[in-house]
Amino acid sequence: MSAAPFPTVELCAQDGAAQADALPEGWLRVESMDLDAQGVARRPDGKVVFIDGALPSELVSTYPLRKKNHWEQAGLIAIHRESSQRVRPGCPHFGLHTGACGGCKMQHLHMGAQVAVKQRVLEDNLWHLGKVRAEMLLRPIEGPAWGYRYRARLSVRHVFKKGTVLVGFHERKSHYVADMAHCPVLPPHVDALLMPLRALIAALDARDTCPQIELACGDRVTALVLRHLAPLSADDMGRLRAFAAGHGVQWWLQPKGPDTVQPLDADGEPLAYALPDFGISMPFRPTDFTQVNPHINRVLVARALRLLDVQAHERVIDWFCGLGNFTLPLATQAREVLGVEGSAALVARCHENYALNRGAAQNRRALAATRFVARNLFEMTPATLVADGAADKWLLDPPREGALALVRALADIEQSRIGAEGAAPLPAGAEGWTPPGRIVYVSCNPATLARDAGLLVHLAGYRCVAAGMVNMFPHTAHVESMAVFQRG
Template sequence: MAKKPRFFKPTAARAKRPLPGKPLEADILNFSHDLRGVARVEERPVFIDGALPGERVRFSYSERRARFDEGRLLEVIEAADTRCAPRCAHSDTCGGCALQHLQPAAQIAEKAQMLLDQLSRIGAVAVPEVLPPLVGEEFGYRRKARIGIRLQGPKRGATRGAKPGANTGSASTPVIGFRAKASNELVDIRECPVLPPAVADQIPALRALVAESEGRAHFTHLEVAVGEDAAALVLRHTQPLDAADRQRWLSFAADTGLHLYLQPGEAASAQRVWPASGVERLEYRLPQFDLTLRFHPLDFVQVNFAVNRQMVARAVALLDPQPQERVLDLFCGLGNFTLPLARRAAQVVGVEGEGALTARAEENAAANGIDNVRFVTADLSVDMRRHRWAEGGFHKVLLDPPRAGAIEVLPQLARLRPQRIVYISCNPSTLARDAGELAQLGYRLRSAGVMDMFPHTAHVESIAVFEPA
């Protein structure tokens, strides 16, 4: 394909189309891939956040694009049977949750259908067996989160037509919360029912603490991490805390029992300052496998421990490792699947690209007395057969890649010819793409299903099983 000229000038056809001035009414026909309501106006799709299929709504245009338009919901004229009252006061503006207005059972059904649609449309594969969904608590589930902190006053003219809940206070007033929908601005939260009570109950006190801190202009965000033994906050700040601020935060931690870490900059390590002694770890348990896994507050872990327990149990059951088999766990993290698999298999090799997580996995193996695992930090874009850990091959493989999927790894896996592949996905579109690739490489999709790892959001976690065709 020819490259565009360096100084490419957009044509008139590429210019933004003007927005119609007055609100319109429309019927919502279905959901988009990100679970926004879709209407058709003048033969063009309009994506309307907060609208549900089967509803008649009044909306205004917020943006017009080349292939579709976007609208802002103004009123639900005829509500769907599946609509419910959101529990959170910030649900209309906060980008953390997109679906609190949809009944939980309907959320699961829509996510399951989205997975099937993506597998069919993108991967051109059918699902012979649809696995029953895995579900947990609808609120208080989110064990990891990032709460932003900003000192942001109103922009010129921002108060006119501002979204409800958007910050329009003075520049000296700190705002703490999550990003607004379709925006980088923060919604100033007073509550968050998806966070565990250990943190959610402290939001008013945290707001007051940030407001009292002299160095608040240098705070960027709070990382929240909640284990089954304790909860932790990591305060990221761009300038050192003075003595008074440090004492304020230490007193808050001692009063609440929240572990407190300070991280002076993006690249700096986080240091625990309260409690002053003990191992800098939180933990979660997998009782079915007699395992306790420890993690640092900044480590990646699954945000929903209840669903994670079910997911691990299902993955192990579907992979069905035998006592004489050798198993490969790619993108293994701190051993969430590797160690349970090691309870069943002869040997498990866990491969991860991030060395800190590999070290944590080795830590967890030792703490749980597991000696039939090997953890490796490796670049998975390099042919696996060049690595000594891949010698002898593998009977079965578990994949848990990031949102981008595992497209680079699949040809290598096919050359290893495992008897079964279990694929954990947090993005149905890349799973569908990879399912199509696996079909080309000689593997068929046997079963798939969704897991409600992120209730009230548009995120879809799923699991799929592949075997040689």
């Protein structure tokens, strides 16, 4: 790649003057960074400017990209004073140039500063959206900065005019597929597959009808799910098998929706990841939801359970339980566990994983009585909440939409109990129902966490006793976080 990842730094004699309040005409001082990893500055008239590629404390010149009444987006012309946190990107495909990969947004920012930005995003969201301040900030959970991405969706495009096949992420702010030869956030053995995959797809009869390859890595197995819009020929099947044998991967085929995914050959070793702190093994299918970063996931599960502080006599509910990533570790500590999930297919997988781990429980405590149910958690009401029974503690791990219906049902019960104006009557059976004493909320969206935290604190009778960010996706603007709520 010949293009620089960002405009060449332009240092000049005016730097001294730039330290003062009055900047040279056209220069901007970057004050902060937003959730999309854009630098944020203000023009002299107070108008907010979002600047791709700019970092806090930098002095920059820009050109307009999009203008609104109160804000505008701008591109970089030059950086007149660099941030001390600016670093050389670790990937040749990262940057603002035409054709740059859009998979990462923060490779130009030092990793410690990335973590600090995400922590600030979490704190700002909690306060501005939920009017909540955590009583204690948890130390950020960090892990490897490179080679961490065990889940990925790679786009495939046969570019007829160029006579080549592209396999990778989309270009920055584009629907085109980036011309990638390497991707250092993928595990090294998958990074090494990018060019062989391009050659493989180019050799297929179906190269024009294969738009996507989904990656799923377990501890021992790497699975590739090929989306194909037309039936594959016998020759193509043979090419896939030869590639799998030569590169040590499994092929799965997806002719239509996710429920049609099947292995190319049925005798392969199953995908699985381990949670060694709890003696748990978690088999999964390549289209099941699992965390992108297994290194962080192990620490995340351990911290969540430590903060929940489950005792051997307690009943716990794991809402949005998925495969049982938290449920099965909870079953090593609690008296009884209920896992609730919206997908019936995932609930069936939970039952299988529970049976597998219960049968393998040797030289350690047997798993507690655990039940799994499928329920639409976005339609929870006080009545359905009470019907699930009281629990001493809750663990929540919702998708980006958050847990609004669940938290609102809890808040409605509390408002009914205290006789708040306009509150609905208590549902049948709620007289003996008690709310959980502690809730640990694992979030992949700080905005919906903040919204739900506001309900828990201001309407449901909880305190936010701790919160902290989890750097699940280094070099991206994605903010994973965790908060702890204590009753009373």
